[in-house]
Amino acid sequence: MGRWEPNARGRLAEAALELYSERGFEQTTVAEIAGRAGLTERTYFRHYADKREVLFGGIELQDLLVGAAAGAPESLTPIGVLAVGLDAVSEMFEGRRAYARKRQAVITANAELRERELIKLASLSAALAGTLRRRGVPEPAASLTAEAGIAVFKVGFERWLEDSEERGMAPVMRELLDELKAVAGGGPGS
Structure with missing residues (x-):
């Protein structure tokens, strides 16, 4: 095996998901994941801290959501900023529904x-709230928007997987x- 293996991270993630689906999370070892990917355990641990992190390893989702929110036009409302972030995340999942379904089944x-x-x-919500605060959204509006946005993402993701x-x-x-806008639009006590 050569010193450098192309797409090691992706191969490890795919191998882990296959093994977790076939044998279960608890019954699968890091050595088996690395072996299925044609790599060593040492290579595995260069990319992932533990066998759970292979399913959650990328902070790409957080980077994408927060980056899109940070770059959204200044004229947008907090919900508008959230919409820009959710659109960016949705693009990332384009063409990945089968993988996402399989991954979610393992997690569930x-x-x-x-x-x-x-x-x-929760980390995603905190990062989004921080971005909204940096954009000038005061508290508690920043935290409420972020939490609601993550709820929309969670429910939407589950619905998209159906x-x-x-x-x-x-x-x-x-x-x-x-x-969410319709529910929130009723005003206090409605």
């Missing part, structure tokens, strides 16, 4: 992975964002 089947997913979503859902992720996210 394991309490430890569900917990890790919730931690990642077998009966044929639309792309962006229309699903926009529909749910419209639902």
Whole structure:
């Protein structure tokens, strides 16, 4: 095996998902993941801290959402900024529904992975709230918008994964964002 292997990170992620789907998360070892990918355990640990992180390893989702929100036009409302971020995230998932379904099935089947997913979503919300504050959105509006946005993402992602859902992720996210606006539009105590 050569010193440098192309797309090692992607190969490890794919191998892990295959093994977790076939054998279960608990029954799969890092050595087996590395072997399936044609790599060494040492290479695995260069890319991922543990066997959970292979499913959550990229901060690309956070970078994409926060980057899009930060770069959104200044004239947008906080919800408008959120929409820009959700559109960017939706583009990232384009063509990846089958992979996302398989990954979500593995996560749903394991309490430890569900917990890790919730931690990642909380981190995503905190990063988005920070971006909104830097854009001049005061508290508690920044945190409320971020939390609501992550709820829209979570519910939208689950809906997008349903077998009966044929639309792309962006229309699903926009529909749910419209639902949120409708619910919030009633005003206090309505």
